[in-house]
Amino acid sequence: MTTTHETTPMKHRDAVGIVRTTLAKIGRYVFIGFVIVFFALPVLWLVTAPFDQAPALRLSVPEFTLQNFQVLIDNPYALRSMWNSVIIAVGTMAIVLVLAALAAYALSRVRVPGRDILLYSLLLLSSIVTGTAAMVPIFVLITELQLIDTYLAVVLVMAGGLLPAAIFILKDFMDNTPKSYEESARVYGASPLQILRHVVVPIARPGLATIAVWGVVQVWGNFLIPFILLRSPEQFPGAVVMFTFYTEGGQPNLALISAFSLLFSIPVVLLYLFVSRRYGFRFYGGIKS
């Protein structure tokens, strides 16, 4: 490169740079666009298909009708299964919340040798408990306990699977509550349960709310455990009942499935919005002062 031509290649290089950054930008937006479409399509289908006269596995402007919901109401299992889902979800959530709160509080306050190892191994094992690998032993266990075809079986197995993670998250909230709060209440004569009720629970409330919603969502969408542990169709929760919506010809009954899907997702969305507005979601503890 000679000195006389020094400016031209510099300009050239600038131009190349601009083109390159522009192309990179375009590429990035196109990629983001694809990702958005990928995630948005199912949601769009979810809100349009239920109102379509002939829903299919594609997106189209619906020929508006509420007929699909009429079919849904006429189905003997559809609405009942929603109620079953509520029972199982709320039952599991209640067990997880109470046990996890107490366990997390105790683990956070009492020195237990090997506590962290215990927590981490529980967390690791919990994914196996509710996972496919342990389904056979769980089925055998529940059969031996004569709990097969009961809500209790589903609730217990689901709660067992969720507890370690719940304890793990809540313990962080409890750890970040200064001990002096409790000691202060103790000096004024509060009993341990009063301390828990007046001080610890209110401070850990965002954590408890997060765990409650997370627990409900986990149970709400779970198919495998109720499918294996429940026998009678009138006990099936929504996630399992959806699996039975077929036409006589053996084709998926998309009218029923789409309407049910929309109905099935509404409670979770509402719950999420309510808790998010009321308490705010947080996965860490601590006090803002």
Added chain:
Amino acid sequence: MAEITTHQLVKEFPGGVRAVDGLDLTIADGEFFALLGPSGCGKTTLLRTIAGLEAATKGRLTIGDRDVTELPPGKRDVAMVFQDYALFPHMSVADNISYPLKIQRVPKSSRHATAAETADGLALHGLIDRRPGQLSGGQQQRVALARAVASNPTVFLFDEPLSNLDARLRLEARTFLKRLQRDLGVTTVFVTHDQAEALALADRIAIMKEGRIQQIGSPREVFARPANTFVASFVGSTPMNLHTATVSGEHVKVAGSSVPIPPSARSRVSDGDEVIWGARPEYLRWSTEPVEDSIEGSATIVENLGAAALVTVDAGGTLIQLVVDEDDEPEMGARGWVVPRIDRTLLFDGASGELILDDTPTSP
């Protein structure tokens, strides 16, 4: 009556650390009592043991005429203010102040009336509906005090009550705290590592080190007659000059010069004794003319203290600090003579570090 007495009190933590080591202590009714010491000396542990938050390993503890050694904190009739105030962040100021009454099952209307009244008394008017997070540090501290006052205890326990405030506010809060304690007349024990705070607030101070009490006395006694070299160096805003010296006749030889034996120790020392000569920087004077019974040296460092200056004098390798008036500030490197106030100097035993004092002490 709420006298606090400890008898051979021991608090041992797992692992054998003795935070409180066989303590005998009597805190009089209505007294403002300070536990002073460096961090890790066991003062906070002692306070928490009095509160009942730590169980005593051995010994007895009585409050008033009750033996409370085995009682849980809630049954001891004490109120504690924590270093971080421990205000409940989810409760309003009114609910915070009235929390002890809630536990005592006082009806809501009457406990809120008490809370409002107490809050007014502690200059918290108009803040009663706020959350602790919306208050300044000084206000938070007063809410914590109000909560303690509202529970109407026989004993107040304060754990470093002023340490979370900034320097200026601390002085204000100090005066406020002293007036509050005097008005209420409730026996108060407070823990501090700040000797100035202890001197300013307390009726009596216990200076602690490694779980044991080094000295108990009024601020004046502790300042003027420290029981040993540890207390001498810990109490006082500028540390006391402590230098090894040898008794020689009516004088002690220190830093290459010779100064008279303090009158308080004259009858207790004899020729040739190895002692430690102690003099507070405030009780030393700077002279540019030679003076008898003084220490010759040169000013090496001058630190400005506002109306005064802290001068470090090098006397043949021994560094002596003294406080001089701003008008008498020496030039750096100037030669001069450090003149002690003989009646304010002290002698400590060379081996044990204990104060050497006549049996009939002259009043400080």
